[in-house]
Amino acid sequence: MTGFFKFISYLKSQFILFKSIKFKSPLIVHFQWLKVPQIDYYLLKLIKLNGVKIIITAHNVLPHDTGDRYEDIYKKIYSLVDAIIVHSNNTEIEIIEKFKVSSKKIHVIPHGILDIGQNIDSKKIDYYVEKFRSDYDLDKRIVFSALGKINDYKGYDLIVDAWNKDNVSNNEQLMLFIAGKGKHRKLDELKGKKNVTILNRFLLVEEFLAILKLTDFVLLPYTRISQSGILLTAINEKKRVVVSNIGGLADSFKFGEIGYILPELNYIELNKAIMHMALNVDAYPKEETWNKIFEYFDWENIGLKTQNLYSTL
Template sequence: MRGARPRVFMMDLWAIVPYYTAYLSKALLAEGVNLQVGSISYYLDPKCFSERGIQPDPGLLNVVGRFRLPPLPRRVLKLAEALVNMAALAVRFLIAPPDVIHVQFLPMFRWRLPLDRWLLGLCRWRGAKIVLTVHDLLPHDTGESYKRTFLNLYRFVDAIICHSDYVKARLAAEFSVPEEKIWVIPHGPFFYDLPASVSAGAFESLGIKHHGVMVLWQGIIFPYKGIDLLLRAWQQVEAGGSDAHLVVAGTGSPELVEQIREQIAQFGLNRVEMLFRFVSAEELVALYRAADVVVYPYRAITTSGALATGLALGKAIVASDLPVFRELLTNRENALLVNPENTAELAAALVEITHNATLREQLSRSVRKMNFGDQSWLSIAAKTREVYTHVLALECVP
């Protein structure tokens, strides 16, 4: 290992996964890791890092993320800022590279000019070790279009962190990654550190009518997350005479949002409320705490920050019976699991849980016993530090 405290650069230059980066970085700093967080401010929550004691350093500029701008100007300015920052980092790392670069996301990797990938190549040439966290095996809803591109990336890095044994098995089987190169470290919870009691104003600002049993779907809207399946199943919940109402809260492309609106109208659903905007951290916690049930009707998943939030806040859960979810959830012990894309099973589970307060409390109690919080992230940080130690020792192997 190089010195007593090797230098680690946490790389999420465009703040693509800001909460994961922030929570992990906070825990690593608490573990004594000599860490620099390479990220701009998250434009939707500029205090995401500072509230957790982190001062991000993306290279030279950190301006665009501090302001709410219209989408097109923001993208243009963000790209210009990124180019300046990568040039500054290239000069800095050419002179004094970090010992480890821990990559969270490479937003330019699929471009014809993958500048962030080239920056890693420069650092590798200068002796830095590269650790990659796999948040998604392949970009969602792209099939295998980028499989060769990601296969090359997985071969290039020195170690890979994923969040489940299922993803590790797929990395080995589908991308021929040696198992000794893959480390399984769980995904930690979000927002457990916010106040247990939320202000009335936080919930009122959402414009949600809190009546009856509240079922929540929350996240970034993508087809693989199964909102269309949920709405099909919800027809049976409304037909069963329950007083339950469904809240769909998230952001996504205008096309997907319009499809959801059209589906609600087509099915004649009366007890569905839509919240298609960014929800602040305080509002998000208010939304989760108000919910009686959270639902994850996904078709497929690599990892889920939304599930981590539901677990951290001790909610009763209905989810697709997917391998990644099964590593955390057991049917009728801490969740109701249903076959993916089986709307009849999903509807039956939703009808049962919305009518059965005892079941909801039993599932919620079991989730709370899982004890997600600071200790979870400290454990994650300790394991992550082991990865750094491992890759730095690789240079000593003949």
């Protein structure tokens, strides 16, 4: 019943939005999310009939973690709107190939860096840093982490299989930290490993940031994604990453080496990457590299690019 009321509430909010558009007659409406695309499509059509141009930001090619369920309706939506903002060139190519959308309609504007610790008491973060360091014996260890909600698309099967190889699983210098809520059939295979810590629960923001600060390398062997909030948060903390070459995961590497891009998406390559990064743990990116990355993902620059798109339309 709760879902029903949420649905009715959403319909009501969209009706109010359309009334507001009718009353104020804007030149452009920019949508960041479409929660019920089958219904939102008809709202978009009504907006277009009123002479208003529409921009949609495609944070992902299709709604996150839904497979191809919405492919047909998004083909209609992408065809209808006047402009599509994507966060990476890979996403642009995927939309063009999958939906036959004109490249002139698509505009690449990056998603900004995420600083989730802005309003957090740093003393609380420091407390958890020391607690985790002591509780899990992290001193003098090279820490690899997989953080956030546990989902199949994040490549946990690859992480488990890569870590289970003897060269990693028997290496006491290394520690794998998996922290976040969710289920995955492969995680049980890591139980009992002395160099694995699994916190399978919801994390406080302070806990998340503490683990990130203790991390040397963040593992992001994602199988399907356009852009990652975990990646953008890790970059904000100047953390090195191991990424698959999909979506915008590898975009930062055009400014310099900040970790490792997997040449192929399988556990053997991930195992090689883990060993390579462990052997080169002291090879930190230059400050100049981080400065270029921060400039690229700067929210003010992103705002100007978005404003320029509005002006163009």
